[in-house]
Structures are given as C-alpha cells and as structure tokens.
Amino acid sequence: MxxxxxxxxxxxxxxxxxxxxxxxxxxxxxxxxxxxxxxxxxxxxxxxxxxxxxxxxxxxxxxxxxxxxxxxxxxxxxxxxxxxxxxxxxxxxxxxxxxxxxxxxxxxxxxxxxxxxxxxxxxxxxYEHAGAQHRVTLPAEALRTIPPSGRVELRRMGPGDAAEVVSVLRRAHGAARASGPVSWDERTWALWLGREDDFLYLAPDGYVVYRWAGPDIEVDNLVAESEETARALWSLVGSASSMAEHVTANVAPDDPVLWLLRERSTEHIKQVRWMFRVLDVAAAVERRGYPAAVAGEAVVEVTDRLRAGNTGRWRLEFSGGAGAATPLGDSGESGAVLSINGLSALYAGIPAATLRRGGLMSGHERYDELLDTVFAAKPYMLDYF
The missing domain is CATH 3.40.630.30 (Gcn5-related N-acetyltransferase (GNAT))
Structure with a gap:
C-alpha cells in the first residue's frame, strides 16, 4: 500500500x-x-x-x-x-x-x-485528550429575559463578511485570553456564511450564527467582545421563545451568558471531547501565550516515537507572557518525564497531579507547580470539524 x-x-x-x-x-x-x-x-x-x-x-x-x-x-x-x-x-x-x-x-x-x-x-x-466542545441546553425564555444594555448595531451578514468575522474572533479570543477555540480561514468562513438555512448577525465586536433544529434553536457560534454585544446577541436568539422551548448552544466553559441569565440552577451540558498533539516542541512553546505575571524555568524530558526531534531533555523558560524551549544534553538537572502525549496534555492545561496519577508524567516533582501555573487553561472549542 x-x-x-x-x-x-x-x-x-x-x-x-x-x-x-x-x-x-x-x-x-x-x-x-x-x-x-x-x-x-x-x-x-x-x-x-x-x-x-x-x-x-x-x-x-x-x-x-x-x-x-x-x-x-x-x-x-x-x-x-x-x-x-x-x-x-x-x-x-x-x-x-x-x-x-x-x-x-x-x-x-x-x-x-x-x-x-x-x-x-x-x-x-x-494525541491526548485535552478539551471539549461544550453544548449547553437552556430555556429559550431565559435568554429572552436578558435585557440589552445600550444600543448595539446589528446587521445581517453573509459571505462578504468573512474577513470581518475572522477579525472579530482574533480580537475577542485575544481579549478573553481564551485557550482552545479555533477559527476557519476566510475562504471557509465565506462558505459557511452562505448557508441558506442559517441566521447570521454581525455587530462591531461580535456575531452569531444560529438555526432552527426541529422545534428548537441551535446556536453554532456566538462570540462577543463586550457585555453590551453579548446581551444584544443572546437576547436576539431568545426572541424566538414564542415558538422555541429550548436553545442548544456551543459555549465556553465559563461563557458570560451563564452569568447573564436571571435564573440559573440545573444545566444540561454535553461535552464532545477533542484530542491535541504538540508536533514541534520548540515552536509550540514559543507560539503559545502565558500569564504575563509569571516567570520561571523548568526542565522536562520528552519521548516522541514519531517525531525524533522532540525526544530529549528541554529547558522551558517563561517571562513576560512569552516562552521558549531549549534542547539540553544528557547531563544536568532532572525534571518531569513525559511522553509526547503527556506534554501535549500539559500544554493544554491538564494539571501535573492528574498527569502523574494518570500515568502520563513521572520524574522529579520540583517544577510541577510552575508548570501548572504557566500552562493553566480551560480549553474548549465552539466548532466541530
């Protein structure tokens, strides 16, 4: 073959x-x-x-x-x-x-x-389990009662707005210090925004894509950079409550909508799990964002049977929201020992204690607290692919 x-x-x-x-x-x-x-x-x-x-x-x-x-x-x-x-x-x-x-x-x-x-x-x-697409089901009436604050200019959008959607995502996920969400490229967004059965609205700092799913509403994407836009978009979705009983939406684990609701008790959340892999240790560490207030160094030893360049001991350095990974020789200080699966999960915010108890991390524990702090995350995705 x-x-x-x-x-x-x-x-x-x-x-x-x-x-x-x-x-x-x-x-x-x-x-x-x-x-x-x-x-x-x-x-x-x-x-x-x-x-x-x-x-x-x-x-x-x-x-x-x-x-x-x-x-x-x-x-x-x-x-x-x-x-x-x-x-x-x-x-x-x-x-x-x-x-x-x-x-x-x-x-x-x-x-x-x-x-x-x-x-x-x-x-x-x-690849290792890292995050999930969180699908929450809410009463449509609960969304309708979210009062808009101020005036947000909403308009219908289509394929020609693909670049603006990408720009909104870049600003919103950056401001929220989000971990895990993805954006399609402009070409693919233009295809998605051309679907005839979807309802699409755009604000200066947010957008929503939703549709009827039988007798109820399904929210595919709702992203907002400000409270005012979040209120306006969720209230818009809730305006269908005269016909729809429930709304199922893809949301972040701590999505603001869950705090905008007037009442909140039992929630029905379905998690669709996704897996993650670090392909290039040095580039992945350099390209990731980190808490700007945290600085420190750690040593990790990685094994990757498919990518020999990732195998070995690495010094990880963090400062001012940036990170770097430098390969080390065989001698010197020891630290955590991980397969590429374990490193990928750590990168995605899975705590060191979980990784150790799950058999994905071993070795010295001296750097565990620092690693937990710099890689801390609640990874999620809004999109399924």
Missing part, C-alpha cells in the same frame, strides 16, 4: 469511503461537499492510502488558527479520517496517522487537534 495526495479523480471513492464510515451524505449536500474539498486537494491537504487503484483510507488537514492564553497560532485540524471497513484492524490507521503528522509538520504547524471516533488510534500517534 502507498500513501499519496488525493486528486479530483478520487473524489467519488473518497465520498463512498466517507459514507461507509460516517453515514450517508444527503444528495443535496454532496456538491457542497465537493466544492469544499477541492481547495484541500489543490493544497495537498487530503491524503489517501491506496492498495493499487483501490482507495483504502483518507485523512484531511484543515488549516485553523487556534488561541492559547489569547495568543493565536496555526493549528493542523485533522479530519475525515476514514478506513475502509474491510481493511480495519490491519494497522492502516496507524500508518495513515504517521503520514498525516508528517504532512502537518511540513506545512509548518507546531500543534494539531482532532475529534476522535476512537481514542487508541490517535493516542498511539501522540
């Missing part, structure tokens, strides 16, 4: 494999799927494993921006990982993921994330 770039001639086979893995794509959506896939083909972001002419497996790399402590960096979003039913259990997925990691590194990405259908495959490729 060989791995090569998928071409437009392979799209029928890709769609067949996708449907065998994830379920049927409605006929009305197939052309939209093809159009969305074409740029990925041209950029070498769709990989296929072939047994002669037969397509056996696929993976796709989506170009995202991801924020960590409010600082954006490129992210390789791994999606559309499929293996033909008759070829499962033969090591195909492992080979494909190794090639996918290598391709992500070739694109210059230092970190990667995915939503797993199964944990063992991705854990064997160095």
């Amino acid at each position: 060989d791995i090569r770039d998928v071409t437009s001639d392979d799209l029928d086979a890709v769609l067949d494999l996708r449907q065998r893995s994830f379920g049927l794509v409605p006929a009305a959506e197939r052309e939209r799927w093809r159009q969305a896939a074409l740029p990925a083909l041209a950029e070498g972001r769709y990989l296929g494993m072939f047994d002669g002419p037969r397509l056996v497996a696929t993976s796709r790399l989506r170009p995202f921006t991801q924020w960590w402590h409010g600082k954006p960096q490129p992210l390789a979003g791994v999606a559309a990982v499929t293996v033909s039913p008759e070829d499962r259990g033969k090591g195909v997925g492992g080979r494909l993921m190794q090639a996918t990691v290598e391709r992500a590194v070739a694109f210059g990405d230092a970190v990667s994330a995915l939503y797993p259908a199964t944990t063992p495959l991705y854990r064997s490729a160095g």
